[in-house]
Every structure is written in C-alpha cells, then in structure tokens.
Amino acid sequence: MRCIAHRGFAGLYPENTLAAIEQAGQRAAMIELDVRRCGSGELVVHHDETVDRLTTANGRVADMTATELSRLNIEGSGEGVPSLAEAIEAVPADVGLDLELKESGLLTDVRDRIADVDRDIWLSSFDISIVEAASEQTDCPVVLLVGDSSEAGIERAAGLGCAGLAPHWRLVDFALIERAHRADLGVYPWTITDVERAETFAKMGIDGIIADDPVACIEE
Structure with missing residues (x-):
C-alpha cells in the first residue's frame, strides 16, 4: 500500500515547505504538493489562495512575487514558500511526486518543468x-480528487482515463473499492492521520493512502 505524504506530512512538518519535503522523503513513497502561480509568474508550492492561514502576512499568492513568498515564515518554521523547481529538487531521487494543480492555466508550465525529471x-x-x-495533454498518471459523491467520481475518473481516484476517507467502503477497481482505478483516500485507519484500509484492498503523519505509513 503506497504511502503519499500529504503536503509533506502536514500534521508533523510545516506544510509544502522544503523542510517538509526533505523529512517526508525519508518515510513516504510519494509526496503530495500543491501548485499555484504567483504574481511574478512562477509556479510555487502553496495550498491556500492566500498566505493568511500559515504566516503572519496577509495577501493572495497571485498578488505576491516569488521572492516575497520565499521570505515568508510558514508556521513559524523559518521556511518560506518554495518554487516548484526548488521543491522538485528537494525530493529524494527514489521518491515520487503527486502534484495537485490548484488552479487552471498551470498545465503547460508544469509539463515543461517535469519533462526531464526522472521520477x-x-x-x-x-x-x-x-x-x-x-x-x-500529458503522459503522467492523473488522479481525480473527490470530496462528496464517490459514485459520480468513479464515473468521471474512468471516463477521463484517470489512473486513480482520491476520495475523502469517509467515502471509502468495500463497494467503492470494488467499483473503482473494476474501472481500473487505483483508490487513494485522504487524509489519513492514524495507523489504525491505515491498517483497516490495507485490509480492504486499498491501493494507497494520502497521509498527514508518517505514523499512518504501514511498512510493506
């Protein structure tokens, strides 16, 4: 069962930062990161539209330059908002990446950025x-995230040729897993925080988990 570090194990480390990526790379098979475009045009790694929740600053990512974002202090860690290029560089060579595209208009630049990345x-x-x-437009495996209707999500993901479905963990049951697998979709519930739930999903035949804490990662 593949363990995917949600924002670099956001329950333990300052989310979407280089420090989180480096730490998560020691435990996870993949690291999930959120991608946006900042005001100076670069792709950066940050979940929210604004920096308000995680820093003492205020403002929209889309209105700030990459330099300004890099100088912020995420969750008091001393870590700023990294560029996508910096984030990719920080990921260990044997660890995969799940890039969640938070807004439209990113795909061409993301595709160009990862074109020569061997992972x-x-x-x-x-x-x-x-x-x-x-x-x-890409050869990458694509995963549809869903937070409500799992049945509709399976139909949409299968119809779009996705490799997987990532539902909220509360939506996951044996029926969902069976339907998804019949449609050749892997199932990757989010967000898992404890080993008991991870073990339950492993017994149910889940393909992987998107976890906030490495404690949920079961050794294979």
Whole structure:
C-alpha cells in the first residue's frame, strides 16, 4: 500500500515547505504538493489562495512575487514558500511526486518543468476541466480528487482515463473499492492521520493512502 505524504506530512512538518519535503522523503513513497502561480509568474508550492492561514502576512499568492513568498515564515518554521523547481529538487531521487494543480492555466508550465525529471510523477485535481486536460495533454498518471459523491467520481475518473481516484476517507467502503477497481482505478483516500485507519484500509484492498503523519505509513 503506497504511502503519499500529504503536503509533506502536514500534521508533523510545516506544510509544502522544503523542510517538509526533505523529512517526508525519508518515510513516504510519494509526496503530495500543491501548485499555484504567483504574481511574478512562477509556479510555487502553496495550498491556500492566500498566505493568511500559515504566516503572519496577509495577501493572495497571485498578488505576491516569488521572492516575497520565499521570505515568508510558514508556521513559524523559518521556511518560506518554495518554487516548484526548488521543491522538485528537494525530493529524494527514489521518491515520487503527486502534484495537485490548484488552479487552471498551470498545465503547460508544469509539463515543461517535469519533462526531464526522472521520477514517478502524478498530476491531480478536484477540477474536472484540469483533470481532463492533464489526461489529454500529458503522459503522467492523473488522479481525480473527490470530496462528496464517490459514485459520480468513479464515473468521471474512468471516463477521463484517470489512473486513480482520491476520495475523502469517509467515502471509502468495500463497494467503492470494488467499483473503482473494476474501472481500473487505483483508490487513494485522504487524509489519513492514524495507523489504525491505515491498517483497516490495507485490509480492504486499498491501493494507497494520502497521509498527514508518517505514523499512518504501514511498512510493506
């Protein structure tokens, strides 16, 4: 069962930072990171539209330069918002990447950035239009994220040629796993925080988990 570090194990480390990536790379098979475009045009790694939740600053990522973002202090860690290029460079060579595209208009630049990267890279999104474009325009495995209707999610993911479905963990049961597997979709629930739930999903035949804490990662 593949363990995917959610934002670099956001329950333990300052999320989406280089420090989190380096630490998560020691325990996870893949690291999930959130990608946005900042005000100066570069791709950066940050979950929210604004920096308000994680820093003492205020403002939209889309209105700030990459330099300004790099100088912020994420969760008091001393770590700033990294560029996607810096984040990729920080990932250990034997660890994969799940890049969640948080907004439209990123795909061409993401595709160019990862073109020469020799590692397992997935693209994921909640946005159907982004998932559709990623499936059509890249060779990367694409995963559809869903937070509500799992049945509709399976139909959409299968119809778009996705490799996987990432539902909220509360949506996962044997029926969902069976339907997804019949459609040739891997199932990767989010966000798992404890080993008991991870063990339950492993017994159910899940393909992997998106985890906030490395304690949930079961040794294979």
